[in-house]
Amino acid sequence: MKKFNPTFLATAVISLLTINNSAATMKSQTMVETLSQQLQVNYNVIDNHAATHGVDCSALGADWAACSKINLTLTNNGEAITERDWAIYFHHIRMILAVNNEQFKITHITGDLHKLEPTEKFSGIPAHSAVDIPLISEYWVLSESDVMPRWYITYLDSKPKIITNTDTESDDLSKIVSPITDQWRRTPDDHNHLVTPSYRFQYNADITPLSADVLRGQILPTPSKLTVKDDTILLNNQGVNLVLNGLNPNSLAVLKKQFNQLNIAVTDAGYKIVATLDPQLPAAIAGAYQLDINHKQATITAYDESGIFYAVQSLLSSIPAKSTTFTALTAEDAPRFAYRGIMLDIGRNFKSKAAILRLLDQMAVYKMNKFHFHLTDDEGWRIEIPDLPELTEVGSQRCHDLKEQHCLLPQLGSGPYHDNTGSGYLSRADYIDIIKYANARFIQVIPEIDMPAHTRAAVISMEARYQRLMAENNPQQANEYRLIDPTDTSNTTSVQFYNRLSYLNPCLESSKRFVNKVIDEIVKMHNEAEQPITTWHFGGDEAKNIRLGAGYQDIHAKEKSSAKGTIDQHKEDYPWAKSQACQTMIAQGIVNDVQHLPSYFATEVSKIINQHGIKHMQAWQDGVKYAENARSFAVDNVTVNFWDTLYWGGYDSVNQWANKGYQVIISNPDYVYLDMPYEVNPKESGYYWATRFNDERKIFSFAPNNLPQNAETSLDRDGNKFSAKGTQPWPGAYGLSAQIWTEDIRSDEKMDYMTFPRLLAVAERAWHQADWELAYQHDREFKAGETHYIDQHALLNDWNHFANLVGQRELAKLDLAGIHYRLPIPGAKLVDQRLEANIVFPGLTIEYSVDDGNNWQIYHKPTSVKAKQVLIRSRSNDGKRTSRIEKVQ
Template sequence: MKKFKSAIIATSIATLLSMGTAQSVSASQKVVDTMSSQLHLNYQIVDNDAANHGVDCAALGADWASCNKVTLTLKNTGPAITSNDWAIYFHNIRMILAVNNDQFKITHVTGDLHKLEPTEKFKNIPANAVVTIPITGEYWQISESDVMPRWYVTSSNAEPKVIANTDTDSDNLSAFVKPLGEQWKISPNDHNILMTPENRYQRNKDIQEINGELLKGQILPTPSKLTVGKETITLNENGVNLVLNNLSLESKSVLEKHFTELKIAVSSKGFNINASIDKNAFEKGVKGSYKLDITPQGATIVAFDESGIFYGVESILSVIDVKKPQVIPTLSAEDAPRFEYRGMMLDTGRNFKSKEAVLQLLDMMSKYKMNKFHFHLSDDEGWRIEIPDLPELTEFGSKRCHDLSETKCLLPQLGSGPYSNNSGSGYFTRNDYIEIVKYANARFIEVIPEIDMPAHARAAIMSMEVRYQRLMNSGQEQQANEYRLVDPTDTSNTTTVQFYNRQSYLNPCLDSSKKFVNKVISEIAKMHAEAKQPISTWHFGGDEAKNIHFGNGYQDINVAQKEAGKGLIDQSIEDHPWAKSQACQTFVQKGVVKNIEHLPSYFAVEVSKIIKNNGINRMQVWQDGVKFATNAKSFATDEVIVNFWDNLYWGGYDSVNEFANKGYKVIVSNPDYVYLDMPYEVNPKESGYYWAARFNDERKIFSFAPDNLPQNAETSFDRNGDVFTAKGTMDWPGAYGLSAQIWTENIRTDDKMAYMAYPRLLSVAERAWHKADWETNYQKDRQFQQGETHYVDQQKLFNDWNQFANLIGQRELAKLDAASINYRLPVPGAKIENGKLIANIVFPGLSIEYSIDKGNQWQRYQGPIAIKKGENVFIRSVSPNKQRTSRIEIVK
């Protein structure tokens, strides 16, 4: 009887507890539902030069004593919010240094994730009122895209919900981000020119429209030799007949698709295009070389190899005008690529990109003769490729959601919010990856996989911790430790560039780390073998394995002599990565490495052995990953290739020589010219990071001299819009290649990726394939500076660019339309002069439209238009297929 009574009592208590919990969750959920629907959030950047306006940024610990002020407002559109059981999580790419409202506090969680919550002084958020929260953040925020979407509310165990007006995947953040107004400068020393319609008009003023007949027969990228005939050939309904006996069926199928895309049929009765391989016809024997003759009797291609056939046919496709695709000019061309490596890097770790978007990118690369696809498959924020036997990498590491325990998913980052139904999450299955490699192979594109390490490895590390815990829970200790990537003794206090802690750095002193690397390389190598493109290059990553708090912009708060302009922090509590790992301390004690800071380069050497053992003879790496290695011969692979990514104006024009002279092959990858995640122009409405450049537009990239980096000081500016001086003080053996990069921190959608890539990628392809006659040869100790030296033939450069701009406007953009590419349409330049609207465009031939009734009716601009005094005029450009328009701006 006692047992029965005890059971009844226990059951009753459990019932009461569960009822209490249910009521608690219900109350918490009500708080979340109320706040997410009632609150209207606004983010206003108030001052990007707070250090000169009364804020002691140095005392707040800001890097280079630089900080900004933001006003955050919470407008309550309903009844008062009195509960203090809530938190608002948000993504912020700048560290929050101070909150100037004592009712609220902000805590950094990890990466860009922050938490806003009430303090003990919190009273309420009054009904139908606005609460203002002034905050101070590090550095500056000069673009609307700096602000991340999907701020979300949590409360106890309730389901989190996104604040409605912040819930977007697009770049249109106007629902909660106020216009920047005058806050578009990094500092008072920022001398860039804001791109208004008037300033843009001035920038475009020298560009002249070329008669279409004069563009006939021009090939992009530009061939080594070209003679255009006077005759033209008109194709009939049978189109072309591709007699490409040396080409695989897969590659021939690609070319057939490219013809049909331009509405040209492919049939045995069409205009003959014959191709053959004759290596003896080419004195230099460069892969991809071809000779092309188009006559009324047919087109003939003699190529050095299969890729030369492919490129020869692409050159025929290049001369076709979508407006009259049946007409092909007669011509003769001899051609060979400038660089062996003509590349594109795509980051899928920060924000995932669909397989379809990757395939589209590969297809466009092939049309412009680019041949290396650097596939960035992992980062702190996500692991993106399925690896057999390591399911946690994708089941956990590819997914982001609000799970503070991080047992189900990685914490949200970069605007992904609390859910896994957006580009913050996703991965390529094994079959997806094999399909991508096959697709690239048919287009003569080598896929170079990158698994970034030892830094930028948080997704892998946390995934293997989930695996470790799962196996430990089932008593399998040996298996649990097999692929573990952290040393449990490591208590190092470190901060990465993206504000992660020691969980971002894979431990290079563990055998389990090497075993993990071998497993991943061997499995991806199997995928390549199945795709019939064996891996010939493995990208190690290697970048940014450091603690940013030891950077030059900080100083120890305890030093007697303090320097002005540097942030004050307690560096005595800071560690280099792995400094307190017992495994790594043993390495230093035994002399395996000179010191802890040399561990990344040591690990690069160790991984090179694993790469070699997997039958791969080339290792590629971001250059800072090998900076402590003696030279390229320190590694096991036959070749070591570096992506050189120093900014030119900070000394990259000369430091590049150090790597070349140590035997590394150098791929020029400078962020201030060929990072396509930088903005197109200086304007807060243009998205993109800008730590390296305020703009990288098509003209700047086209004018880039990748094989003589000092020359660029004569044709461009530094980040502040100032001239700089450059001189190479060492020998330069020449670049191995040129690569553009797209990092995707604030590129959340496939369409945005296309917007950032095109048409800039055409300028990259031009410089990778063709050396222009205005590019000077490298000469040691020759100094360049804009306005002071005159080694570059500016007239040749302008003529070259003017033709290229006309080809884009009159021909290439229509081809991008035909391929369904969401490329960026440039905003026109315009001004009101003598009562008339005058407008121009960077790509002549592209239509300009204007409106004088707030955009209700648009008319095509065909010349100066009389405008009444006080009338607002709106301008935009329109795609050749009339389906899309540029951003709209007002001409004042």
């Protein structure tokens, strides 16, 4: 008789369990695959003004008591769904306040990530049927782009799967979102105009096409002085000969490439372009030059190397695409502002190195010289730092890892996988290449590592490092760069709905060590690239708890307003309020209270910056608001990006910063944020918290050095007039910067779309001060339709000239450069079967169709059409791309 073998039994049991677990896993994965394909999501905006239609948004805790009704529909295109253990994770940039279907619940995870799952009352979704889930959402949903893609299914422990109809990277979200038609107004008192073809036709009516002769020899951005002569210089096949004494070889190579892009050869036998340096020029500032183009040669006299480079840019600007002639002219020129910049955010959504280099190319063309590089944010850390591998291994990646040990949780439409622009980073070599590329184009790279708020990617990464080193029994190294105080239990909500992990702790020595390490490594990269850092951007913005803001009130308050969200504010904390480390600093009198900590940390970081030999610090203005003045810092100069909206008082509050000794870079979101929509239309993407539109005309009309003036030429967010006057002295701006935030700019092509051609208008205002821009005058009040200080005729003529230059010359060059700029949609009207059309940039081709787009015809002049409905669009100069199609009725 055989003896009992316990090992054999244990092995058999384990094998059986393994088989069962494998079967269960396979079943779970099959369930996820099935649900992701048979479920279809539809998002329908029902009412953006729910508070005026019976919903108590205040009681629901909505900021400023603003909420909207949304209907979420799940359509089941397959067999009945009876299981309850599935969930849908989805991105929603608004807080969901109520779910009015007891079969489902929605949980906020973090940031914009939410989880929808069945409740115990779930009765299933029958085969080939749909279920509606009515929601109450905070604020409003005015644009299709507010709805993020890549909703995904999970089931028990299976791998997540994206719901098929939400798996898109394109701008067309029509598979997810029902058309937003009558719900495009933010409030019932929104007086903006919905931009339709007929409204656009009226808006463009004062733009008149100019002849090629009028545009002959014109330069963009506009020079200080320009004289165009009658002579034309015909280039032969030998092209041009660049004899640019004083210009470095790398920048010379850039210019050769630009000539070649215009199909102009660079040879020793070509038309001579000669340059010399003269520091005694009348305009003795960086970038100043004189240019004389005649039959003999083109002669450049420049103050410095950048002046030579910019003079050649002016020469290139005067040449139409594919032209073989120069126009004889003379120009005297110098930049208006020392700082002519672009801020690019690659933290929210990563951008490829190629896209960044294309942007730098165009900055050079339009004489922009500061690249403010926003490298980190809550949603991603995008630069390799030696010795801190978790920053890129964890902090640069987004995926479905609820414990966030391997990646950050998905945000902003990135979904459960890290194979899209939600993930990515620049290697050390990549970053050095970018600096070198910028340096050859006379562009200074200003790195920004945002802090102490917007640091979630860094915090989570350093927690992963902490856990790794603690597991290795190395507590000293584990705590070396830890960014949180484990005693801190503060209940805090950031602007983007993250908890306390969105803020590094400014009271810890380890936070300072971390900052020092990061600055040290990035300084080394700049030194290797031969562009030492002269300015470090601290960041500093939005270090607050939004639930303690003015739009909320405490539930226990004796007097309440129906216009505020009602919440229990006693449960809310300012950032770091419960950190023992911070409370110790307050007790010691180092800071007055926790609200002063961001500005305190800015001063501490300024000491670290100074230790690295950097004498200039930059910050978003709210990051230093509790510092006494610019002399509170350890560096020689402090510059602020001023980003108050004008109509909320920014026209006057800007003076406070200048009068405290800060250099001010005008960065107002209601004029130069390029993530705002081009026009008021739900099909146009972009955030709109600051303005409903920033189009080229509005940006062109912006007066950056006299902010009150803009009240005479523009309206507030809701299309209403506002009055503005400066009540304090204004010493003048240091510069102008456009901002490209990328929350809903996921692809490189979308970045091009949102940036161009608006950036050309920014460049114009940064380089050239127009005659219609008035000098700042203390206590002079401006208001649209009521004051008439601005020469509107001069402004219109200037804008018309610019619009023609863009349409007839610059867009063709952007085509050659591979820029996927936004093609404007034509304006059009149809009266008695007669089609009339126009376009904001004369020179672009307008096309129309009377047969639902099957055949397109070129529009030349008012045309009789036998149709009740006509489709219209524009086409690029190279014929390769078209604008969005709209109906003319």
